[in-house]
Amino acid sequence: MTIITACTMDCGDACSLLVDTDKKSIKGNPKHPFTKGFCCKKGSRYFERLDAEDRIVTPQIKENGEFREASWDEAMDLVVAKLDTARAVPKSILHIHGHGYRGILGKASDILFNKMGASTTYGAVCDDTGITASIRDFGVLNHNAPEDILNASRVINWGRDLTRCSIHQLALIHKARKNGTEVLTISPGGDGTAEFSDVNVVIRPGTDRFLAAAVLKLYLEAGDLNPWVLNRTFNWPALRGLIDGMSFNELCSTCEVSSSDVEMIYDWYADTGNVATVISWGVQRHVFGGENVRFINALAMISGNIGVPGGGAYFNVSSGRDLGTWEHLVKGGSSAKRRELLIQNIGAEIRKATPPIEFIWVDGHNIVNQVPDCLSVVEAFAKPFVVVVDGFMNDTAMQADVILPPAFMFEREDVLGSFVHNYVNHCAAVVKPRGQCRSDFDVYSDLGSRLAAPITFPDSETCIREGLKQADISYDELMENGFVKVHHPSVAFENMQFGHLDGLYRFPEELHPEPQRDPDYPLQLLSLVSGKYLHSQIPEKDQAGAPVVFVSKQNPAWGALNPAMDTYLVTPEGAMQVKVDTVEELHHRAVIIRRGGWMKYGQNANVIIKPMMTDMGDGTAYYSQGCRLENR
CATH class of the missing domain: 3.40.50.740 (Rossmann fold)
Known part of the structure; x- marks a missing residue:
């Protein structure tokens, strides 16, 4: 028997599913306009979790x-x-x-x-830092319908690895590219973004606000500002004064992106046609993560890409x-x-x-x-x-x-x-x-x-x-079809009407300096999402041995490590044994470990991550953790 149901895992795709209870097979519901007949491997093999031998089924x-x-x-x-x-x-x-x-x-x-x-x-x-940042800017949490990205001339993706977090958004990006949409991704690298990007720019982790500010600086220097857009903002003079007082070269130096790449990003935003801005959940997992999101939103706003089809700033909405x-x-x-x-x-x-x-x-x-x-x-x-x-x-x-x-x-x-x-x-x-x-x-x-x-x-x-x-x-419609579409405007903030009481947009008014690196822990630990499992839902059988961390061959630790000796990932909070592998196009100071490994198997990086708060939303600054790699 095949029954319509849906996935309830912590994933934005929220797939409508067809489950064959006899064959124990799972596939996406072809009648669901977003699921479109396919689902990820985390969902398609869910019977493995239901039927797992080590599942607790008795109090x-x-x-x-x-x-x-x-x-x-x-x-x-x-x-x-x-x-x-x-x-x-x-x-x-x-x-x-x-x-x-x-x-x-x-x-x-x-x-x-x-x-x-x-x-x-x-x-x-999770995501409260970016949510708070978006509400401070727009007044409410909203974005264009995900399908509207097909109307974009260009997409600028600030770090979202769609190969691991949303296969349906990825499918929309692939379809858009077939229709001629170009995609530029900005991230520390070491991810799957090359699969769906025409251009990749590597950035120092956590410094997205400086890159966005550098692009805004170019807008000011070019005088390329839309008066209608500025009139729909509450505090443009404050942002302008902030950006005017900054050095373009220093902004580029802080985010470790070349001036030529910053100029290229400016061209992507400033050229004719509309630009959709996709914001990853990773950019907010830093001490100044909220500021990161706010400056990216500001760039989408100043470039005239808010409130229009094919534009928008995509962080998320509330489930x-x-x-x-x-x-x-x-x-x-x-x-x-x-x-x-x-x-x-x-x-x-x-x-x-x-x-x-x-x-x-x-x-x-x-x-x-x-x-x-x-x-x-x-x-x-x-x-x-x-x-x-x-x-x-x-x-x-x-x-x-x-x-x-x-x-x-x-x-x-x-x-x-x-x-x-x-x-x-x-x-x-x-x-x-x-x-x-x-x-x-x-x-x-x-x-x-x-x-x-x-x-x-x-x-x-x-x-x-x-x-x-x-x-x-309608309860009856929901029970019959398995899903109901709820009306939300396809284009968020159409006619530049925002959720604040005065209807105006708010810009950030501060740009805090990036915290200084501790010379004893000069690398940056990024505990990124896994493509195979959701967070810690990892079978025990898949957690043997030391976890793998990934670095660039340009990472200063790589050449100093002796492969014949045990290697440890070390922070001021402690150390854990790891294996080290290399990955191309990763920032030279970044160390990637996939999240969710269990502590009892020595797989969990959170053991050595210090509790740190983000600048807004009481979020967790996982990615601001300094570290080093050493032999022992």
Whole structure:
């Protein structure tokens, strides 16, 4: 039997899928206007994850340092007893929820713990820096429809490796190129961008704002400014004064891009026709990541490419923008102001919390693996009672006192939007959950009803129907087709109307200097996305040996390393053994490691990355970590 469902993994493509339950085959839905009949290998082989031998399918309770199987009743009785005790001081409960599970029903854990008044987290390990930057500029988070890129004369891609993060955006770029659109990519290199680019420019990681400022400098010198565009801005004189006071050569020197390449980028923006600007999620993962995004947006604006077909600045939109909440239908508890702990430094935050954290619940997030300074998180998790909802014995699950096995994608129902396109998908349950696995919604509904002071949920259909009301989405149409298009303008900010109260665009007014390199750690560590697996969803069998890091042959460490000796990646936070390989067209100071490897196998670079905040959005500056390579 073939059933329409959808992917709920943390990916903007949010594919509509056809699942053949007999053959256990998965393919893209050909009727979905964005999915167009194909999906990535992460989605097409998802049955490998569902059927994995090491998947946890029975509740686990830790006794004397070892896990044993338990029934749901036994596990829930233990959890509820601990939770009822902790509710005497609601702040002593900490709920940690990640993007590993989102959707209308995926809000259940946040709603339940919000009703308890539990502590929560703030900050971001993902995209909040770029989101905050975009909202400061445009007033709201929006971009042109992804299909509008087919109308672009040229595309300037600031670092997005579409070969690893979005095969449907990549397909649109390939189609655009066949139609004559040219693509220029700016990145530190070592990625797959050469596959879809006509020109590649290598930049020093994290300095995109200086390159954008250098191009803006050329606009000022040429006097090539559109009065209509400037009239739609609030603070053009401030940006002009800032750029006027800068040296073109110094801007080029800081980003380590030649003046001739900067002039070429200017020509790409200034020539006739419209230019679409694609912004990677990597440029915001630096100490001044928000500034990076804002200066790129400013360049798209000054060049007259905002509010027009074939233009736009693509960062992302919110996957939940069309979905409402059903929290008001929940009975019991109250929604009081919650204490917030900073997610990227959660180990230190837990240790210093007053009142202390006594109970931790984690779902949708392999937090021990995904945040910097992992060892600190392990230490902080040692004292509280910890419940983890997960299906594998990953770095976070290992720290639990109780593990509750969730139903996975295809085993549970939900409704989810995309942070790239304008469709809402029905994620139908197409197979029964393995073993004793239960849907998250069922777990939280059951948990709430068992509490001494119960918190009760409506049924799941009621919650879905309520969540669809915000965008006036037809429940019947969604169930029948598996997806619904939600109306958003194809061209964002048409006629230069922006989301600020006065309708005007905002430019950045500061350009902070790049932090000085530590001479003891002169290289820059980039923990980039993998093309094969999503974040830490890596089978244990694929994590043998030391992880591989990639450098350019021009990297000063490459010639100094002795291949006959063990090699270590070293930061001020510690060291990890690695293997070193070379890759062409990579910035000579960059060191690439693919993210998501498990700490227990020595594969996780976050162990030696310091918790650092970005300049806005409380984001995590993973890519500002200095490092070196050495033999030991």
